[in-house]
Amino acid sequence: MMSRRTLFVVAASSVVTILVIALLVNIFERRQEAQDPFFRVVKLTENIDDPAVWARNFPLQYDTYQRTVDQERTRYGGSEALRHAPTEADPRSSVSRNKLAGDPRLKIMWAGYAFAVDFREERGHAYMLTDQRFTRRVQEFSQPGTCLNCHASTYVTYRELGNGDIFAGFEKLNRMPYQEATKLVSHPVACIDCHHPETMQLRITRPAFIEGIKALKASEGVKDYDVNSATAQEMRTYVCAQCHVEYYFKGDEKRLVFPWTKGLKVEDALAYYNEQNFRDWVHAETKAPVLKAQHPEFEIFSQGVHARSGVACADCHMPYQRHGGLKISDHHVRSPLLNINRACQTCHHFSEEELKARAEDIQVRFGEARDRAMDALVELIFDIRDAMKDGRAEEDLNLARSYQRSAQFYIDYVEAENSMGFHASAETLRILVEALDHARRGQLAVRGIKARPLIRAEDAPDPKT
Numbered sequence: 007m008m009s010r011r012t013l014f015v016v017a018a019s020s021v022v023t024i025l026v027i028a029l030l031v032n033i034f035e036r037r038q039e040a041q042d043p044f045f046r047v048v049k050l051t052e053n054i055d056d057p058a059v060w061a062r063n064f065p066l067q068y069d070t071y072q073r074t075v076d077q078e079r080t081r082y083g084g085s086e087a088l089r090h091a092p093t094e095a096d097p098r099s100s101v102s103r104n105k106l107a108g109d110p111r112l113k114i115m116w117a118g119y120a121f122a123v124d125f126r127e128e129r130g131h132a133y134m135l136t137d138q139r140f141t142r143r144v145q146e147f148s149q150p151g152t153c154l155n156c157h158a159s160t161y162v163t164y165r166e167l168g169n170g171d172i173f174a175g176f177e178k179l180n181r182m183p184y185q186e187a188t189k190l191v192s193h194p195v196a197c198i199d200c201h202h203p204e205t206m207q208l209r210i211t212r213p214a215f216i217e218g219i220k221a222l223k224a225s226e227g228v229k230d231y232d233v234n235s236a237t238a239q240e241m242r243t244y245v246c247a248q249c250h251v252e253y254y255f256k257g258d259e260k261r262l263v264f265p266w267t268k269g270l271k272v273e274d275a276l277a278y279y280n281e282q283n284f285r286d287w288v289h290a291e292t293k294a295p296v297l298k299a300q301h302p303e304f305e306i307f308s309q310g311v312h313a314r315s316g317v318a319c320a321d322c323h324m325p326y327q328r329h330g331g332l333k334i335s336d337h338h339v340r341s342p343l344l345n346i347n348r349a350c351q352t353c354h355h356f357s358e359e360e361l362k363a364r365a366e367d368i369q370v371r372f373g374e375a376r377d378r379a380m381d382a383l384v385e386l387i388f389d390i391r392d393a394m395k396d397g398r399a400e401e402d403l404n405l406a407r408s409y410q411r412s413a414q415f416y417i418d419y420v421e422a423e424n425s426m427g428f429h430a431s432a433e434t435l436r437i438l439v440e441a442l443d444h445a446r447r448g449q450l451a452v453r454g455i456k457a458r459p460l461i462r463a464e465d466a467p468d469p470k471t
Contacts, residue, residue, distance in 0.1 A: 046063055047062040047063050048062045048063060050063065050203035050204065051203055052161075052162070052165065052198070052203060053162055053165070054162075054198065054203065055159045055161065055162040055192070055193055055196055055198050055199075056192070056193065056196070057071060057193060057196040057197050060196075060197040060198070064197070066329050066332070066334055067197075067334055067335070067337050068337075070336050070337040070338040071131075071197075071337040071338070072132070073338040074130035074131040074132040074133075074337075074338060074339055074340070075130060075132040075133070076130060076338075076340070078340065078341075078344050080341050080343045080344065081343075081366055081369065082366075082369050082373070082426040083127070083128065083341070083424065083426065104124065104125065104126050104127075105125050105126060105127055106122070106124075106125050109380075111380050111381075111383075111384050112125060112421075114291070114384050114387055115380070115383060115384070115387070115414060115417070115418065116298070117289055117290040117291050117387075118287055118288065118289055118290030118291075119286065119287045119298060120142075120143040120146075120147045121143065121298060123142050123143065123146065123147075124141050124142035124143050126141065128424060130339070130340070131194055131195060131339055132194060133194070134156075134157045134158075134194040134195065135157050135158045135191065135193070135194045136194075138153060138154075138157040139188060144184055148183070148184075149183075149184040150180060150181065150182065150183065150184060150187075150255060150260035151179045151180055151181065151182035151183065151184055151186070151187025151188075151260075152179070152180040152255050152260045152261070152262050153184055154179065154184070154187055154188060154191055155176070155179070155180075155212065155214060155249075155262050156195075156212075156248070156249035157194070157195075158188075158191035158192075158193065158194060158195070159191060159192070159193040159194065159195055159196040159198065159199050160176075160179065160191060160199070160212075161198050161199050161211040162198065163175060163179060163190045163191055164176050164179065164211075164213075166190075167179060167190075172211065172213060173213050176212075176213040176214070176262075177259065177261065180255070180259060180260045180261050180262060181259050181260060195249070198211070199211050199212075199248075200245040208238070208241040208242065208244075208245050209234075209241075209245075210233050210234075210241075210244060210245065210248060211248070212248040212249070213262075214248075214253065214262040214263065214264055215233070215244070215247060215248040215251075215264065216233055217263070217264070218251070218263070218264030218266045219231065219233055219244070219247075219266070220233070221264075221266050221267045222264075222266040222267075222269070222270065224267070225266070225267055225268055225269055239316065239318050240318070242318035242319065242320035242321065242324075243304070243307075243313075243318040243319045243320070245320075246303075246304065246319040246320070246323075247303075247304035247319075250301055250302075250303035250304050250319075250424075251264055251300070251301070251302055251303070251304045251305065252264065252265060252275055252299055252300050252301070252302035252305055252419070253265070253300055254279070254284060254286070256282075256284075265278040265279060266278075270304075270305045270308050270309070271305070271309070271433075272302075272305075272415070272416055272419045272420075272437050273440075275302075275305075275415075275419075276297075276412060276415055276416075279297055279415075284297070285297065286298040289387070289410070291387055291388075291390070291391045292387055292390040292391055292394070292406075292407055292410060293394070293407070294390070294407035294408075294410045294411055294414075295407070295411060296410065296411050296414050296415070297411065297414070297415045297418070298418065299415055299418035299419040299421070299422045300422055301422050301423060301424060302419060302422065302423050303319075303423055303424055303425065303429065304319075306420070306423045306425070306429045306430050306433060306434065307319065307425075307429040307430065308430075309429075309430040309433040310429050310430030310431070310433065311430075312429070313430075317353075320335055321349075322342040322349045322350070323339050323340065323341075323342065323349070324336050324337060324338075324339055325342075325345065325348040325349045325352065326348070327348060336348070342365075343362055343365055343366075346358045346361055346362060365428055368427055368428050368431045369426040369427055369428060371427070371431075371435070372420075372426055372427025372428075372431065372434055372435065372438075373426065373427075375435055375438040375439070376417070376420065376421065376427075376438055378438075378442060379413075379416075379417050379438045379439075379441045379442045379445065380417055380421075382413070382441075382442050382445035382446060382449075383410070383413050383414055383417055383441070383445050385445070385449065386406070386409070386410055386413065386445045386448045386449050386452075387410065389406070389448075389449050389452045390403060390406050390407065390410065390448070390452055393406070393452045398452065398454075399454070402451055402452060402453075402454050403452070405448075405451040405456075406448045406449075406451040406452045407448075408448075409444045409445065409447050409448030409451060410445075410448055412441075412444045413441045413442075413444035413445040413448060414441075416437050416438070416440055416441035416444065417438065417441045419437060420434045420437050420438060
């Protein structure tokens with residue numbers, strides 16, 4: 007008869023064996039899940055732009071994609087709509103809050119341009135097409151189909167218009183009136199705009215980015231750059247940079263162009279526009295040929311510590327999440343401050359409160375600098391307007407207008423960028439200091455005083471002599 011000790015050892019061994027087998031089975035199941043990350047319910051092709059169809063193969067990703075309808079806010083931004091429902095008489099009430107009411111200086115900066123009429127809080131990706139269709143900038147002003155390149159799922163439309171050639175379709179869409187072009191699209195940016203339908207690999211589908219990144223690489227000495235040679239980590243930024251960039255509509259054909267032939271800094275963009283003799287409009291108060299910056303998240307982010315450390319846009323705005331044995335990107339694209347645990351704490355081992363406080367401190371300092379620069383710009387605009395009434399010499403006025411053009415573009419560049427200074431805090435503060443200096447020099451020019459050239463440290467006189 008077996009002793010109690012022997013029975014105990016046998017029982018314990020049996021339990022351990024069962025646990026080990028269960029563990030091995032679990033590991034095997036998770037490995038199988040990882041090897042086969044989705045079940046092919048439908049065959050996806052280059053002609054399917056409806057994300058609901060893709061959802062049949064990718065329900066987890068689609069579930070998070072649908073959550074971009076949220077109305078969450080951070081301290082300095084968010085996705086908050088108006089508090090009353092849309093009506094047939096006023097469909098625009100469905101879009102987000104008008105930011106012009108919160109800062110009247112914006113109307114002064116954009117006087118004579120459509121943005122001075124309607125400029126609203128940015129909402130989630132789910133609203134990008136709806137909000138564009140209902141903005142007064144589209145409903146009351148003539149706009150080209152170019153606007154849709156970043157507000158709709160256009161890849162299938164490119165192919166249809168170009169008989170399979172996305173560049174030919176891109177050119178046709180740009181030239182169309184907006185109200186005609188918008189009838190050709192049905193969805194905001196969707197799965198097919200970033201993923202290959204068979205392999206699910208990230209890809210670039212926007213001709214403007216393909217041309218822009220090639221021009222940028224050429225400025226860095228890389229000829230004939232092929233974006234398809236980018237690494238997987240680079241692509242996790244590049245797919246976002248197809249739209250989150252500074253751009254303009256070139257020529258009568260209204261071709262979407264990214265001004266990157268000289269580099270990604272704000273002065274590179276301004277130098278490009280000056281070389282092209284381009285202006286978005288003539289300022290209503292000062293008659294200065296001015297520019298409207300768009301949303302240069304990629305350009306500003308590229309100057310920051312996260313980009314230099316190899317971090318991609320998706321790492322923070324679409325961080326990985328686990329579902330069983332699967333690791334997927336969270337397609338609920340949003341501010342990392344609304345998802346600190348997975349967006350920030352993967353790398354930064356501090357409390358959520360500490361990380362949020364650090365980010366908001368950067369944004370507070372940026373906001374203070376932005377306000378000072380904006381005040382200086384408004385004062386310059388008023389000075390030029392008054393000097394025109396007083397009959398000031400045209401030479402002085404034109405010099406002041408050139409300073410308004412640069413100061414205004416610099417301020418607008420970081421104003422339009424959606425991180426409130428966080429993506430590259432040192433760079434955005436540098437830009438605002440430059441803008442403040444240009445506004446000051448413009449005010450001196452109005453008075454017939456030419457500011458002294460900047461004295462750099464290396465040019466300063468030796469105090470010993």
